[in-house]
Amino acid sequence: xxxxxxxxxxxxxxxxxxxxxxxxxxxxxxxxxxxxxxxxxxxxxxxxxxxxxxxxxxxxxxxxxxxxxxxxxxxxxxxxxxxxxxxxxxxxxxxxxxxxxxxxxxxxxxxxxxxxxxxxxxxxxxxxxxxxxxxxxxxxxxxxxxxxxxxxxxxxxxxxxxxxxxxxxxxxxxxxxxxxxxxxxxxxxxxxxxxxxxxxxxxxxxxxxxxxxxxxxxxxxxxxxxxxxxxxxxxxxxxxxxxxxxxxxxxxxxxxxxxxxxxxxxxxxxxxxxxxxxxxxxxxxxxxxxxxxxxxxxxxxxxxxxxxxxxxxxxxxxxxxxxxxxxxxxxxxxxxxxxxxxxxxxxxxxxx
Numbered sequence: 001x002x003x004x005x006x007x008x009x010x011x012x013x014x015x016x017x018x019x020x021x022x023x024x025x026x027x028x029x030x031x032x033x034x035x036x037x038x039x040x041x042x043x044x045x046x047x048x049x050x051x052x053x054x055x056x057x058x059x060x061x062x063x064x065x066x067x068x069x070x071x072x073x074x075x076x077x078x079x080x081x082x083x084x085x086x087x088x089x090x091x092x093x094x095x096x097x098x099x100x101x102x103x104x105x106x107x108x109x110x111x112x113x114x115x116x117x118x119x120x121x122x123x124x125x126x127x128x129x130x131x132x133x134x135x136x137x138x139x140x141x142x143x144x145x146x147x148x149x150x151x152x153x154x155x156x157x158x159x160x161x162x163x164x165x166x167x168x169x170x171x172x173x174x175x176x177x178x179x180x181x182x183x184x185x186x187x188x189x190x191x192x193x194x195x196x197x198x199x200x201x202x203x204x205x206x207x208x209x210x211x212x213x214x215x216x217x218x219x220x221x222x223x224x225x226x227x228x229x230x231x232x233x234x235x236x237x238x239x240x241x242x243x244x245x246x247x248x249x250x251x252x253x254x255x256x257x258x259x260x261x262x263x264x265x266x267x268x269x270x271x272x273x274x275x276x277x278x279x280x281x282x283x284x285x286x287x288x289x290x291x292x293x294x295x296x297x298x299x300x301x302x303x304x305x306x307x308x309x310x311x312x313x314x315x316x317x318x319x320x321x322x323x324x325x326x327x328x329x330x331x332x333x334x335x336x337x338x339x340x341x342x343x344x345x346x347x348x349x350x351x352x
Contacts, residue, residue, distance in 0.1 A: 006036040006324050007069055009115035011106040012046070014095045015086050017301030018311035019121030020050045024058050025313035026320060027074050036324050039075045039115050041105040042098075047076050049086050054309045065105060069114060079105045088307025091124065096131025099123040103138070107145055110292050117323040120296040121316070124303070125168075136168035139287050142294060151289040152189040154262075155272055155298060156322060157279040161198070161262045162271045163190050163288070174267040175210065175223055183207070183231035183264070184238075190262050191240045193288035196333045197326045203261040206251070207232050207244035210266045214247040228266070252278070272298075281314040284322045293326045295319040 013019035020042070027038050040047065044062040051058045060074040069075050079101050085094070103123075109115040120138050128135075135141040143151050154163045165186050166177045187205060194203035208214075209228060211221035218225050228245045235242040246256065248265065252274035257263065265271025275283060276298060283298035297315035305311055 005033075005071060006117060006327055007115040008036045008038050008320060008323065009106040009109040009118050010038055010040045011103040011118070011120045012040065012042045012099070013102070013121035013123040014099050014127060014301045015042075015046055015084060016088055016090050016092060016095050016306060017122060017124065017303055018299075018306050019123075019301070020047065021054060021306070021309070021311050022297065022313040022316040023121060024050060024054070024056065025311075026317045028056060028058055032317075032320065033072050033074075036117075036320065037069060037071055037073070037075065038320075039069055039077060039106075039109060041077045041079050041102045041109065043078050043080050043084070044076050046084060046086065046098075050307075053088065053307055065109075066114075077105060077109070089303045089305075091127055091303065093127060093130035096123070096128045096133055099128065100131070100133055103141070104145075107142070116293075117327050118292055118294040119316075119319050119323050120294065122297065122300045122302075124301045138294075138296060139167065142287060142290060146290055146292070148290055150185060150189055151287055152186055152193070154190070154193065154286045154288045155275045156284050156286050157275075157282050157318075160257060160275060160279065161190075161194070162275045163262065163264050164268055164271045165264055165266050166268070168268065171267065171269075178210065178223060178227050178266065180227055180231045180234065183228060184234045186264060187231070187235040187240055187242050188238070189289040190264060191235075191242075194261050197286075197288065197293075197330050198261075199329050199333070200261050202241060204259065205235075205240065205242045205262045205264060206246055206256065206260040207242055208248040208251060208263065208265045208270060209245035212247070212249065214245045223266075281312055282318055283315060284319045286322065286326070293323050293330065295323040295326070 060076045061070050062076045062078055065077055110118050139153050152163045165183050166174050194200045210223045215221045215224035224245050232242045248270050285296045285298050287294045297319050
């Protein structure tokens with residue numbers, strides 16, 4: 001019997017955005033089925049709509065939520081039966097309802113063991129909140145759904161792994177959300193993820209300052225001296241190789257990024273703007289610290305090009321690759337670290 005492939009639960013995001021388009025384009029390449037078995041949580045009718053709208057050949061099987069997944073086929077799980085009025089490029093609060101249905105079903109699929117990894121296509125935050133979704137994004141919702149407060153949004157490509165100390169909050173509130181213990185816990189999550197998910201034995205983490213020139217020794221703000229540096233010291237005392245704070249303006253443009261395995265920025269755009277400038281179509285959003293593997297492309301719903309057949313699937317395909325790699329790496333890590341031998345124990349010592 002051939003080895004079972006990783007089963008990838010996929011939520012479709014906003015049906016009026018580019019989510020289903022990039023999903024379908026990714027798996028039109030039959031070679032992808034040698035990497036994983038895709039399980040798309042939506043409806044056969046929605047997929048058929050885009051198959052006709054994009055004029056593409058896309059073969060799939062439809063199943064109910066608790067039916068067995070068909071190996072090496074594109075599975076579409078029917079999460080709803082009704083017709084949905086899909087209008088590519090249009091914002092509609094109704095789409096928020098279906099985006100959440102898809103996301104909830106995909107999460108449940110992983111929790112129940114029907115799938116191994118979770119890959120989320122983008123939704124529009126304003127649309128979601130109009131439909132009664134009280135979270136700023138996927139990351140916060142997953143944290144609530146899985147009852148896991150310790151998480152880290154991590155943007156990843158082949159060279160960079162960039163996390164943020166604060167998430168989706170206004171810039172004017174960033175300083176008030178920075179605390180020694182908060183930054184230390186983000187460093188701890190990043191350190192553990194770099195070891196467990198990326199196979200790096202002794203990760204080195206760069207920490208960025210908040211203010212211009214990393215505060216210029218207190219001349220341009222005190223957060224570096226009062227909060228960030230003590231957090232780095234605490235991390236170092238707990239065997240986390242954290243360094244900084246570094247001035248953010250020159251850090252990404254220098255060779256410094258090659259000397260570290262991870263970078264912790266203080267706020268969203270400080271980390272994500274340079275990351276996306278360097279790797280917009282190859283970047284992947286990964287939520288570190290969760291009990292399951294979740295990735296997503298690093299772009300949004302792109303309503304302006306939705307339904308036109310021109311959206312690039314590169315970032316979504318990279319999200320699939322990375323989720324599979326992370327799953328395998330984490331599995332290997334747990335196998336290696338299961339029931340480790342006591343310190344100093346060896347077969348030779350036992351025989352003697």
